[in-house]
Each structure stands twice: as C-alpha cells, then as structure tokens.
Amino acid sequence: MYSNLEALGIDVGSSTVKAVAVDGSGVILWHHMESAEPRVVPQVDHFLKMVSEKFGDISGIPLVATGYGRRLVHVASKQITEISCHARGVFKQLGHGGTLVDIGGQDSKVIIISSTGAVEDFAMNDKCAAGSGRFLENTADRLRVDIDKIGKIALSSTEETYISSTCTVFAESEVISKIANGIAVETILKGLHRSLTLRIVTMIRSLGSLPPLMLSGGVVKNPAIRYMLSEETKEPVVLPDLPQLMGAYGAALIALT
Amino acid sequence: MSIFSHIKYFMNVKLGARSYIMFNRWRNARRPLRWNTKYLAPPLKVDKITKELIALHYLDGHYVDGRKSVAWVTSGAPVEILQALGYYVIYPENHAAICGVKRKVVEIAGEAENAGYSLDICSYARTDIGAMLSGKSAVGTLPKPDLLLACTNICQTVLHWYRILSYHFNVPLIIIDTPFIYTEYSDADIEYVKNQIEDSIPVAENVCRRSLSFKKLQNVVKMSKDASELWLQIIQRGTHIPAPISAFDQFIQMAPIVEMRGKAATVNFYAALLREVDERIKNGVGAVVNERKRLLWDNLPIWHRLRYFAEYFGTMGISVVASTYTNAWGELAPLMDKDRPVESMAKTYIYPVLNRSAGSKLGTIKRMAEEFHINGVVLHSDRSCKPYSIGQIDQRNRLIHDDRMPALLLEADHNDTRSFSEEQTASRLDAFVEMLGI
Numbered sequence: 001m002y003s004n005l006e007a008l009g010i011d012v013g014s015s016t017v018k019a020v021a022v023d024g025s026g027v028i029l030w031h032h033m034e035s036a037e038p039r040v041v042p043q044v045d046h047f048l049k050m051v052s053e054k055f056g057d058i059s060g061i062p063l064v065a066t067g068y069g070r071r072l073v074h075v076a077s078k079q080i081t082e083i084s085c086h087a088r089g090v091f092k093q094l095g096h097g098g099t100l101v102d103i104g105g106q107d108s109k110v111i112i113i114s115s116t117g118a119v120e121d122f123a124m125n126d127k128c129a130a131g132s133g134r135f136l137e138n139t140a141d142r143l144r145v146d147i148d149k150i151g152k153i154a155l156s157s158t159e160e161t162y163i164s165s166t167c168t169v170f171a172e173s174e175v176i177s178k179i180a181n182g183i184a185v186e187t188i189l190k191g192l193h194r195s196l197t198l199r200i201v202t203m204i205r206s207l208g209s210l211p212p213l214m215l216s217g218g219v220v221k222n223p224a225i226r227y228m229l230s231e232e233t234k235e236p237v238v239l240p241d242l243p244q245l246m247g248a249y250g251a252a253l254i255a256l257t
Numbered sequence: 258m259s260i261f262s263h264i265k266y267f268m269n270v271k272l273g274a275r276s277y278i279m280f281n282r283w284r285n286a287r288r289p290l291r292w293n294t295k296y297l298a299p300p301l302k303v304d305k306i307t308k309e310l311i312a313l314h315y316l317d318g319h320y321v322d323g324r325k326s327v328a329w330v331t332s333g334a335p336v337e338i339l340q341a342l343g344y345y346v347i348y349p350e351n352h353a354a355i356c357g358v359k360r361k362v363v364e365i366a367g368e369a370e371n372a373g374y375s376l377d378i379c380s381y382a383r384t385d386i387g388a389m390l391s392g393k394s395a396v397g398t399l400p401k402p403d404l405l406l407a408c409t410n411i412c413q414t415v416l417h418w419y420r421i422l423s424y425h426f427n428v429p430l431i432i433i434d435t436p437f438i439y440t441e442y443s444d445a446d447i448e449y450v451k452n453q454i455e456d457s458i459p460v461a462e463n464v465c466r467r468s469l470s471f472k473k474l475q476n477v478v479k480m481s482k483d484a485s486e487l488w489l490q491i492i493q494r495g496t497h498i499p500a501p502i503s504a505f506d507q508f509i510q511m512a513p514i515v516e517m518r519g520k521a522a523t524v525n526f527y528a529a530l531l532r533e534v535d536e537r538i539k540n541g542v543g544a545v546v547n548e549r550k551r552l553l554w555d556n557l558p559i560w561h562r563l564r565y566f567a568e569y570f571g572t573m574g575i576s577v578v579a580s581t582y583t584n585a586w587g588e589l590a591p592l593m594d595k596d597r598p599v600e601s602m603a604k605t606y607i608y609p610v611l612n613r614s615a616g617s618k619l620g621t622i623k624r625m626a627e628e629f630h631i632n633g634v635v636l637h638s639d640r641s642c643k644p645y646s647i648g649q650i651d652q653r654n655r656l657i658h659d660d661r662m663p664a665l666l667l668e669a670d671h672n673d674t675r676s677f678s679e680e681q682t683a684s685r686l687d688a689f690v691e692m693l694g695i
Contacts, residue, residue: 068680083688107681119692121657123666124685206650208658 005029005055007062009251010047012040012069015105015133015218018248019047026092026253030054031245040069062255066247068106080254082247083111083122086216089250091117093240098212101200103219105133110203112210123203133219135168139192142172143185151222154193157186163195197228204233214238216246262323274316278309296546297571301506303530310526311512315396321345326403326465329422331415332515333609334408335433335454335602337481340519341474342465347399351516353384357560357672359395366673368393379641380672382418389425402428404464410435410612412644429464431457435606438613450603475595477519482593487527488514489587492579494534496629499543500551500578501534505567506544507583508558514586549574550693553625555581556637556645557671573690579629581621585610615648619655626662633663633693640670665689
C-alpha cells in the first residue's frame with residue numbers, strides 16, 4: 001500500500017515534532033505529530049521506527065530535517081531552515097505566493113514567497129518570546145486557562161484591555177496586576193492576543209506585505225489570532241490544510257528534489 | 258621629562274619588548290595561526306606584525322609617564338595636531354574593541370553598570386568607563402590622559418562620555434563639533450570646523466608645553482594621507498574575484514589606521530599588507546577557498562564573534578568581501594592635503610559616513626555593492642551604535658525592493674556578548690544563506 005514512499009521530512013520544533021512522508025508527486029502518504037521531548041535524538045529514533053513499521057525498510061529514502069533540533073537528526077541527508085521548508089510546503093499546497101506568517105512555539109516568522117515559490121525576504125521576531133506562541137502559553141498558564149481554549153475565550157469578550165508590555169515576563173506581571181484590579185480573564189486574554197498580533201503585523205509591514213496573507217504553524221489553531229491578523233491587516237487570511245505540518249511537508253518536498 | 262623615565266622606557270620597551278617579540282616570533286613560527294576550517298585561506302602573514310604593533314603601542318603607554326603628554330581621543334578626531342606635538346595618543350574605542358575581542362567586556366562594563374551607567378549606553382563607553390573606574394583592562398593599565406579630544410562626527414555619546422572622563426581625570430577637554438551633513442557641506446560648515454581645530458592648537462600646546470611646527474604637521478598629515486590611501490587600495494583589492502582579503506581580515510588589520518594614524522610605521526605596515534594582498538591575487542588565492550557568493554557587511558563588526566562569522570561564512574563558500582565600516586577609514590584619504598593641513602582636516606573630519614545622512618550611506622552601500630560584485634548585504638543592527646544603525650530598516654528595504662539585493666538585518670552588539678544570541682543568529686544566517694541559493 002505504501003510502496004510509493006519517495007521522501008521524508010521531519011520538523012523538530014520547540015513545542016512539537018512533526019513528520020511527513022510523501023510519494024513521488026508530493027502527495028502526503030502519512031504524517032505524525034507529538035509534543036517535543038527534551039531529548040531530541042531518542043524522539044527522532046522513535047519517529048523513524050514508526051515510519052519503518054509503516055513503510056518497511058526506509059534506508060535509501062531521502063530525509064530532510066528542519067526546526068530547531070534539525071542538527072540533531074543525524075540520519076538526515078540535509079538540514080534546512082523552517083523558513084525554506086514552510087515556504088515550500090505552503091506554496092505546494094496553496095499553489096501561489098504571498099506573505100506567509102508562521103507563528104511557532106519559539107519564534108515567529110514572516111516570509112515573502114514569490115510567484116515562483118522562492119523565498120524573497122523574511123523577518124523573525126527579535127530576541128524575545130513576546131512574538132511567539134510561548135507568549136500565549138505562559139500567560140494562559142498564569143490564568144489557569146487551557147491553551148487550546150484561550151482564542152475562543154478571547155473572542156467571546158466584548159471588552160479588551162491594553163497590555164502595554166511586549167516582554168513575556170513583564171506581560172505576566174501586568175496580567176497579575178490586571179487580575180488584582182478585577183479585570184475579567186476574557187478581557188485580559190483579548191488584550192494579550194492583540195499584543196501578539198500587533199507585533200506580527202509590525203513584522204509584516206517591515207517587509208512590505210505581498211498579498212494574500214497566509215498562515216502556518218501551531219498558533220494557527222487559535223481563532224483569535226486568525227481573526228485579529230485579518231482585522232489588523234484588512235486582508236483575508238488563507239490557511240493550508242494541516243498548517244502545523246507545513247515545515248515537515250516542505251522538508252519532505254525538498255528531500256524529493 | 259626625567260632621565261629615570263627614559264631609562265625605564267629604554268629597558269622595558271626597547272630591550273625587554275624587543276626580546277619578547279623575538280621570542281614570540283620564534284614561538285609563533287612553530288605554532289602558525291590557523292582557522293578552525295579548511296575553507297579559509299591561512300591567516301595573513303602580517304597578522305603577527307599587527308599584533309606586535311598594537312602590543313608595542315600599549316606597552317609604550319605603560320612607560321610614557323614623564324616622557325610624553327598623553328591624549329585620549331575619539332576614533333574620528335583630528336589627531337594629526339596631537340601627533341605633530343608629540344603626544345602619546347590612546348583611542349578608548351579601540352581599547353574597548355580589544356576588550357571585546359578578548360571577551361572582557363561583561364566584566365569591565367559591569368563596573369560601569371554597578372556605578373549606575375545604564376545598559377542602554379554604548380558598550381564602548383561602558384567598557385572604557387568601567388576600565389577608568391576599576392583599572393581593569395585587556396591590555397594592562399592605560400596611561401592617564403593630560404588632554405582629551407572628542408569629535409562629534411561619530412556620535413553624540415562621545416560628548417557626554419568625554420565630559421565624564423574630563424571630570425574624572427580633571428584634565429582639559431577639547432570638543433570639535435561637526436555639523437551633520439544632510440546633503441553636502443557648505444563653506445560655512447568647513448569654516449566652523451576649521452576654526453575649532455585652530456582654536457584647539459593653543460590648548461594642546463599649553464598642555465604639552467611645546468609649540469606646533471607647521472612642517473611637522475604637514476609631515477603628519479602626509480603620512481595620514483599615505484596610510485589612508487594604502488588602506489583604500491587594500492580594500493579596493495576586494496573587487497577581485499576571488500577576493501584576496503575579507504572584511505573580517507580588514508576588521509583586524511584596520512587597528513593601525515585608527516590607532517596609529519600619522520606615523521611612518523603605519524605607512525610601512527600598510528605597504529607590506531598591500532604587497533601581501535597583491536601576492537595573493539597573483540597566485541589566485543582567495544580569502545575563502547572556493548568562493549561562491551560575495552557579501553557586504555554594514556556597521557561595526559561583532560568583535561566578540563569575529564572568528565565565528567568568518568568561519569561560518571567561509572564554510573558556506575561565502576566571502577564577505579567589503580564593509581562600509583572599514584571603508585570609512587579609506588574613503589576620506591583623497592580629502593587630505595598637506596599644503597592646507599587644517600582646512601583639509603576640517604573637510605576630512607566633517608565627512609565620515611556616520612556624519613552623513615541615511616540616504617548617503619545607502620548610496621555608499623549601493624556603489625560598493627556594484628564595485629565589489631556583491632550578492633547580498635548583511636546589516637548588523639548594532640544596539641550600541643545608534644547613529645550607524647538608524648535607517649538600516651529603510652536601507653534594507655530599498656536594497657531589496659529597488660535593487661533586488663538580498664539583505665539581512667542582524668541584531669547584536671559590537672562589544673556586549675549579552676546582546677548576542679548564537680541560536681537566533683544561526684537561524685537567521687542559515688535562512689539567509691539558503692535564500693542566496695547555497
């Protein structure tokens with residue numbers, strides 16, 4: 001059934017590890033995602049074992065690794081950055097260029113993809129977690145709200161409070177102070193999402209946005225981020241299927257070539 | 258000037274240092290300098306001479322007391338007058354950069370921070386103020402200044418920094434104020450700077466108790482010009498493919514042109530460097546083995562990671578062939594004129610890249626990109642050097658949109674290791690390299 005496996009991609013991110021297997025024309029045959037373990041090498045071995053169980057002997061199958069832990073994937077034929085891999089994956093799925101926003105656990109990236117699929121320009125958030133998924137994770141944890149529900153809760157609020165700080169640690173103190181002042185959790189959450197969104201919008205504007213606006217990465221699951229990005233940029237947001245897998249998918253496509 | 262000081266100087270510098278240098282040369286001959294990668298040409302032979310020159314310069318400073326007056330000056334100050342008057346000259350910025358290369362900044366700047374100086378102040382200033390307060394340094398102790406000379410052509414921080422030095426050491430401070438050049442300088446601008454340089458002469462004469470000899474000044478200006486012209490030629494050799502010298506080599510080899518301008522030894526040093534670079538061209542040797550792409554570096558280097566960047570780019574087959582920073586010490590050479598020394602100094606020192614508009618710097622980047630056959634530009638957004646970094650976002654966007662030139666903005670600090678994240682830098686560099694098609 002899976003004899004047409006031609007290439008593998010693995011994305012060792014800071015929050016999750018993803019793997020994708022493709023056939024010769026880039027169709028996804030299999031994919032898998034798990035939370036990232038502190039020890040990368042055993043987790044990668046575990047992934048490869050799963051692939052072998054599914055497809056049999058995978059020696060000779062090209063494998064490209066991406067993500068923060070890519071250098072620890074020693075069996076990979078090549079290590080490529082998430083910038084190139086996300087761009088490749090999204091371009092293949094959507095069939096057009098534009099401005100891709102990838103909000104990951106550790107950082108955020110804005111990538112300008114040309115009409116031919118080449119990376120024309122990119123920006124990454126500065127040396128601070130405030131522009132990343134970790135910003136939401138930290139504060140959700142402080143508010144004792146499930147990370148998967150924070151977007152929905154934020155959107156349910158009719159009011160919004162201003163979070164002035166753009167530093168994750170200081171934002172946490174600001175949140176504590178707002179709670180102490182009796183501000184509702186959903187109002188605070190809406191303000192937090194706005195704060196993150198505005199940082200991303202600044203990055204988009206610094207590059208000069210090329211429409212359409214596309215999204216990938218784990219934070220895409222959050223409806224408030226999708227809504228606010230569209231609201232702030234006044235652009236509709238386009239999503240690929242399986243947005244969290246675009247890095248691993250792009251890696252597999254690069255392995256294919 | 259006591260006889261004792263001269264004897265001490267002769268014994269320690271002329272005899273002691275010479276023996277040490279001979280020993281060091283013998284030791285280095287057995288342990289040649291090398292990179293940690295096979296993708297870079299062996300380090301330049303003159304590297305050892307550069308180190309000797311700088312080491313001797315600072316050693317000279319240890320035994321200068323009682324022999325010469327000492328001046329501390331900014332890197333873009335009209336130093337020729339002080340050289341002609343026989344001052345021993347220290348450049349605190351260079352001293353701070355040496356502390357940066359030797360990774361001593363966090364410890365030394367920490368002394369300034371403990372005294373209340375903010376982390377937002379330039380890391381050169383914090384390093385030197387920390388050294389001033391604690392006596393800590395990467396080059397032993399610095400001689401105390403008898404005179405301070407600050408020129409505002411590089412930034413406004415120097416104004417406040419040198420006032421602090423003046424207050425601490427209780428010595429006179431000369432400030433040369435250079436109007437910012439938005440488009441082109443006017444005659445009034447030159448007259449204004451010229452008058453200040455002229456006014457500084459009696460102050461400097463009074464401190465060292467000597468009179469300025471016009472002939473000596475002419476000679477110093479000529480040697481400044483000769484060394485700067487040689488430096489410009491060395492930089493221009495980077496237009497060859499493969500480039501015989503990289504910007505990282507230049508960052509090291511620029512020390513004498515900053516620190517020892519106006520001296521015969523500096524002219525001889527750059528003549529030797531030019532010969533070595535020409536020899537590399539003749540033999541087809543590139544700074545990077547198998548040069549595939551060529552980059553331009555904008556802004557100061559990241560002193561504490563010079564080797565990291567040189568080896569990273571080299572391994573990728575990328576040669577960083579030019580830099581607007583090292584170019585700044587060569588591009589002004591044609592403006593110097595020994596027959597009109599003070600006026601030409603006014604014209605030279607009003608015109609550094611940092612005293613011109615962001616548009617002018619973009620023009621320099623574009624001109625260099627064409628001349629040096631550049632494939633991409635790395636703009637180091639230097640937390641410490643605001644005047645150099647302001648405008649870089651626009652400059653980067655213009656390069657990308659107007660010239661289709663890939664350009665990367667890299668956030669760091671020229672001296673403070675705490676403002677540098679290796680993982681973040683590596684992910685940006687890797688993505689940029691992939692964008693270049695490597």
